[in-house]
Amino acid sequence: MIIRAARTTAGVGLGALTALAEVLYVVLSAPLLVVPATRRVVLRGARKFADVERARLFRFFDNYISDDYDDHRALQYLFLRVLAGLLGLGIWACLGAGVVTAVVYGRQLVTGRAPGGQGAGTVADWLLIAVPAAIAVFLCWQGIVGVAELDRRLAKRFLSPSYRTLVERRISFLFNTRAEVVEAVNDERRRIERDLHDGVQQRLVALGVLLGRARRTGNTELVRQAHEEVQETLRELREVAWHVYPIALDESGLDAALESLAERATIPVDVRYTLTEPPWLSLATVIYFVVSESVTNAVKHSGATRITIDVHRVGRKIVVEIGDDGSGGARTVSTGGLGGLARRVAAADGQFNVDSPAGGPTVVRAVLPCA
Amino acid sequence: MRVILAEDSTLLREGLVRLLAEEGHDVVAAVGDGEALIEATAQARPDVVVTDVRMPPTHTDEGLRAALEIREKWPETGVLVLSQYVEKRYAAKLISADGGRVGYLLKDRVAQVGEFLDALERVAEGGAAFDPEVVRRLVARTSHEDALSRLTQRERDVLEKMAQGHTNASIAQLLYISQSSVEKHANAIFDKLDLPQAAGYSRRVLAVLRYLGS
Numbered sequence: 144m145i146i147r148a149a150r151t152t153a154g155v156g157l158g159a160l161t162a163l164a165e166v167l168y169v170v171l172s173a174p175l176l177v178v179p180a181t182r183r184v185v186l187r188g189a190r191k192f193a194d195v196e197r198a199r200l201f202r203f204f205d206n207y208i209s210d211d212y213d214d215h216r217a218l219q220y221l222f223l224r225v226l227a228g229l230l231g232l233g234i235w236a237c238l239g240a241g242v243v244t245a246v247v248y249g250r251q252l253v254t255g256r257a258p259g260g261q262g263a264g265t266v267a268d269w270l271l272i273a274v275p276a277a278i279a280v281f282l283c284w285q286g287i288v289g290v291a292e293l294d295r296r297l298a299k300r301f302l303s304p305s306y307r308t309l310v311e312r313r314i315s316f317l318f319n320t321r322a323e324v325v326e327a328v329n330d331e332r333r334r335i336e337r338d339l340h341d342g343v344q345q346r347l348v349a350l351g352v353l354l355g356r357a358r359r360t361g362n363t364e365l366v367r368q369a370h371e372e373v374q375e376t377l378r379e380l381r382e383v384a385w386h387v388y389p390i391a392l393d394e395s396g397l398d399a400a401l402e403s404l405a406e407r408a409t410i411p412v413d414v415r416y417t418l419t420e421p422p423w424l425s426l427a428t429v430i431y432f433v434v435s436e437s438v439t440n441a442v443k444h445s446g447a448t449r450i451t452i453d454v455h456r457v458g459r460k461i462v463v464e465i466g467d468d469g470s471g472g473a474r475t476v477s478t479g480g481l482g483g484l485a486r487r488v489a490a491a492d493g494q495f496n497v498d499s500p501a502g503g504p505t506v507v508r509a510v511l512p513c514a
Numbered sequence: 515m516r517v518i519l520a521e522d523s524t525l526l527r528e529g530l531v532r533l534l535a536e537e538g539h540d541v542v543a544a545v546g547d548g549e550a551l552i553e554a555t556a557q558a559r560p561d562v563v564v565t566d567v568r569m570p571p572t573h574t575d576e577g578l579r580a581a582l583e584i585r586e587k588w589p590e591t592g593v594l595v596l597s598q599y600v601e602k603r604y605a606a607k608l609i610s611a612d613g614g615r616v617g618y619l620l621k622d623r624v625a626q627v628g629e630f631l632d633a634l635e636r637v638a639e640g641g642a643a644f645d646p647e648v649v650r651r652l653v654a655r656t657s658h659e660d661a662l663s664r665l666t667q668r669e670r671d672v673l674e675k676m677a678q679g680h681t682n683a684s685i686a687q688l689l690y691i692s693q694s695s696v697e698k699h700a701n702a703i704f705d706k707l708d709l710p711q712a713a714g715y716s717r718r719v720l721a722v723l724r725y726l727g728s
Contacts, residue, residue: 337573340568340598340599341522341523341568341573344598344621344622345523345525345526345621346525346526347622347625348526348621348622348624348625349523349525349526349529350625351622351624351625351626351627352526352529352530352533352624352625352627353529354625355533355625355626355627355628356529356532356533356536356627358627359536359537359627360536
């Protein structure tokens with residue numbers, strides 16, 4: 144407690160000194176604010192001072208303020224902060240006077256003289272002095288605490304984003320992610336359309352051609368080929384349907400769906416799944432699609448020979464990592480599969496990033512909040 | 515006849531190559547995208563090209579653009595466009611170019627091998643071949659509804675078959691009516707749609723389609 148008190152006192156003292164520098168700055172730079180050219184320089188300087196103050200508040204008062212403010216706010220802060228600092232200077236002056244007085248009286252007490260120095264001191268004399276001394280100590284301490292608190296509040300008021308700003312930011316974030324979710328849904332529909340038209344439909348047309356040829360030529364070998372082609376088409380249809388929505392998610396849970404995904408991949412996939420409780424279905428769906436799309440990308444583009452999937456929990460977040468030993472160079476472009484994933488993850492209030500240097504390896508990571 | 519195929523699905527391309535070979539046609543080239551189609555056409559100068567609409571690299575309308583370019587550069591080459599779905603815009607673009615030697619079929623129609631080969635032959639011979647589905651859409655959603663509403667049901671049937679590129683003889687066969695009554699219906703249609711009398715099979719089809727698709 145004493146250490147804390149000493150830190151606070153020192154902080155207020157340092158604040159008094161910075162206030163002196165700030166007074167100079169404010170007074171000298173105020174005329175420059177009128178000129179548009181120098182105005183920005185002044186504002187930037189104010190920001191530097193605000194940064195120093197933030198560091199002081201953090202160092203001495205354990206009060207963290209983020210750098211989330213603009214230069215105008217910094218200047219406004221500085222104007223008022225100077226007053227608080229000067230008040231601190233006054234308190235420190237009182238403190239200094241008190242210390243000097245205490246030293247003088249202390250010497251007289253030790254040498255046995257009366258307070259003030261004339262004659263021998265009695266207990267009553269000293270008691271009379273002790274009362275105002277205690278009051279003075281109390282007042283000084285209150286002054287220190289008060290200035291420290293004032294410093295804190297000023298910084299919070301001017302340098303922290305207001306509740307309104309936070310709400311506005313949240314609204315604009317929600318607005319954007321909502322639009323992006325719609326976009327992501329459309330992208331997926333496009334992909335399904337492609338899967339159906341370029342995959343299944345082509346196969347069926349080819350099958351029709353095969354059967355047509357069989358009929359026209361009477362070649363039974365063609366019928367056999369057609370029969371095989373039917374199997375292939377059915378397999379592809381199953382793949383497309385699975386791609387639209389893996390029903391295993393509903394029926395057997397995320398771990399089973401991921402296992403099944405790994406089994407169906409054409410290159411070896413290791414799944415490490417260490418969640419003890421299954422996530423909500425909506426969250427499980429996001430995780431599943433992050434994994435599925437990343438695996439598809441890795442198989443298609445990276446030339447990887449091995450893929451690892453890791454789903455684990457860190458505190459109140461679920462971390463999903465998909466790594467491959469391929470050639471890297473994956474980019475999150477808004478139209479690509481990874482862009483769609485970034486939007487899905489953002490809509491679930493998560494973070495998404497792709498680390499894929501040229502030459503590899505690639506790690507796709509999504510961090511999603513969970514209850 | 516000498517044919518060039520452009521289709522990006524290897525499976526279907528191979529199937530079509532075999533089919534055409536079995537039918538005695540000479541497939542001089544089989545390619546997988548629009549640019550290769552144009553190159554091959556410039557070199558081999560086939561009687562007819564068959565092209566898918568959606569091909570690499572953008573998977574949008576490469577085939578159609580290649581087809582239009584071929585029509586412009588080598589008008590004597592027939593062009594048969596295969597599309598995954600009916601796109602009125604595509605049909606209108608193909609129609610608005612002059613002359614016959616053009617076809618637009620739904621890809622599904624290829625599975626009806628007979629119809630596909632029939633359409634191919636018509637296009638190669640200078641005629642037109644439009645998918646019944648395409649024609650139905652054009653007829654159903656034309657901007658000249660007043661004129662069309664003056665047609666009787668029978669005349670609509672005849673118009674539809676005409677637009678698909680059928681001759682009067684084959685329309686008569688398809689609708690189980692005599693050829694002379696087909697001619698009578700056709701004349702009534704031209705009258706009602708204010709189209710000038712025109713001799714020649716492909717010009718008739720194109721006139722009708724242009725009118726419907728505009």
